[in-house]
Amino acid sequence: MKNLLYIVFLFVFVSACSTKPENRPYSWDDDLHRRLLTDFCLTESQVKDYIRKYIPDVTDEQMRQWEVSNALECMVLDGEKRYFRNAGPNLFRVDSACYDIKIAKEGTALSGSEKVNKENLPEVITAVKKENKAIVVPKRMRVTYTLTVDTNAVPAGKLVRCWLPYPRTDQARQRDVKFISASEPDYVLSPQECRHSTLYMEKRAVQGEPTVFSETFEYTSCGEWHNLRAEDVLPYDTTTALYKEYTAEREKHIVFSPRLRELAAKLTAGETNPYLKAKRIFRWINDHFPWASAREYSTIENIPEYVLDNRHGDCGQVSLLFITLCRISGIPAHFQSGFMMHPRAWNLHDWAEVYFEGVGWVPVDQSFGIPAFARNADEEYFFLGGIDSWRMIVNTDYGMPLVPEKKYPRSETVDFQRGEVEWEGGNLYFPQWSYHMDIDYLNY
Template sequence: MKNLIYISLLYVILSACASRQPARAYSWEEDLHQRLLTDFCLSESQVKDYIRKYIPDVTDEQMRRWEESKALECMLLDGEKRYFRNAGPNLFRIDSACYTIKVAKEGIVPTESEKVNQTHLPLVIEAVKKTGRTLVEPKRMRVTYTLTVDTNAVPAGEIVRCWLPYPRTDQARQQGVKLLHTSEADYQLSPASHPHSTLYMEKKAVMGEPTTFSETIEYVSYAEWHPLTPEEILPYDTTGTLYQTYTAERETHIRFSPRIRRLAANLTEGETNPLLKAQRIFRWVNSHFPWASAREYSTLENIPEYVLDNRHGDCGQVSLLFITLCRCSGIPAHFQSGFMMHPNGWNLHDWAEVYFEGVGWVPVDQSFGVPSFARTPEERMFFCGGIDSWRMIVNNDYSMPLIPEKKFPRSETVDFQRGEVEWEGGNLYFPQWSYRMQIEYVND
């Protein structure tokens, strides 16, 4: 009897130990495959159902033509043609004929950020001209950010490790950052100078309950605008560290391929002034690549090349194309990202900064581009040397290690905005958790 009890206990112990181990050694190839299956999750019939809202008699021939032009994104996975989760809506953003059909039916509906900026940008321009300061129109925001891991996504008793986005404290246009509350008493803030600004916490998973992490923060965000002229831009010190660092290639997405080199040379041909070069690149990207919902960056080998191949991009994708073309043209540039915080229109968002000798770093929001509502030359080029007040800056670069370092590859291997979560058994990918942001606009 005793032997039977001992054997039973041994079996329970061994089973418990086995359940704590990953089923197999980690493989990026398998991980990537699952990420692609998550993004490319629609059948042809599902995509056709969406398209029929605007084109009731859509044909197979039209489908093939849109696929060949890359306006309708799909790929072969496990022997099956699968469509990107936003392939239908993207078609009516990317293909000009489809765009016209949708506009004829629904009209052009401005985004919430466009509604805000239509009145906000003139105020920024006027304030800069009146005060002579480049930081104006401060907005104080109190933010509660919550990340919730699904119930039983992690075995009970296991430690869940979580990194939340945190406002940078080393940026002039983001001031007075205060941490008001955290869900866990113990937390770790990344150093102010680290490229990804994070708040790290740990918590044990409880059976039958979601695992929730939250932070409440307050900060003041300023608009920044530089009324730049070519004459004020000085020659670069090409031997300096700043210049050499921010005009260099950068793994994995800032690569000077032969196509990038030819394109940069063509766009800046005959021009030597860095400001005018940057403006040429900004206008060209704006006019050639409509915004479209993006597949996960971790599934792309090179983002600027993807934009050129597919003739569309979201905020981070067109920003990385702009940065790469600037660097290849001898203009220092780097990636910056976090959130757009416009009332009723907050979202993840990416932009850039470029460096002009004699002026310093200035913001460039390539995806906001040339606003359709712009009435003056200053408003049309506002986002090539300016940015609105409604931001949260989290990142000053991309694809850098987190602090403390993650043990498994990040869900978002390029950007860091939504947060990251893992446990000893592996990374927790986006379908296993959710996030939300509550914003209070505080009047001083």
């Protein structure tokens, strides 16, 4: 009898151990839950503390009203209401009354990138008109990109796999890419046809030390501007492979839902010229969706619908809305991303390209939109057919495979910018590592 009880106890004990989180098979639902907990990490009290800087007597009723309007982003996780990590700052970007309160207290000023672009845009426009070509004003940069995995995030001796962003070599306005060095002697550059441009390395974790990967390269980025006129845009040849591919739906963030079809039809009603259709879409998004800090794209089911529901979006979110509305309207468009490399203002950034028959592919930065500093019509719509000189293009699409293949879902399942890291035990999510870029501007 004792032996039987011992066997039963042992079976129960082993079964319990095998169901510990680290022994469970990978589950996207569990992974998504952890990602949401990372993004939605604030209590109501913490968010109120931020709001009180501008609205000292904020009430519970106001909080509920902002939540209903989606100006204050929150969700219930594990039975607890949790707020987005940037819910407070976003409130004063999204809600017009709150925005006015903050501006009255602090005033307005151009951002770092806007200050650079205020000088660069007229430089690009002038050069295009003078030189009679669309790609001008080159800026050469030497970049060291470093990704650091936290100490003991991976058990000692285990192999860590890492993909770093690398400038594309197949883009006309991005030239003379020169590899200089990598932290590991063995590395793999992705083939040119890959939509995400990467430099892959691996190394083994060491007890008590961070695992560091780095790369150094040089490249030249140019500004581009097309002085678009409706009469220069020809009707599309709808039988081409290009037209069919780039006017199609694309899982899972370019979906032609009834809501988006109706919106596209409303925005372009009565217009047949593709450029003027795109201009209506560009202006409407610019006027209705202020920039706000974004939760991780991997936690959002459909990004364009999310933008409409929440009345705001960051660069990639409004770009995907623009692309979707263009495709529904019969205008070929695709996603492009990497970094804005403006001096003292570099950051992750996404934008788009659209194709106009008779002109070709042209850049569109929906997030930069209509510049606050625009002094004339050329500058006002510069980013519909133009882009500044300060970019690093890494991606020409979203959510595509990495090379070599990644075993676990990426931290950035949509975009690819900061890098990706994993080991045999799973993906390493953002809280487990950091990234940094040192930029030497060689001709600025």
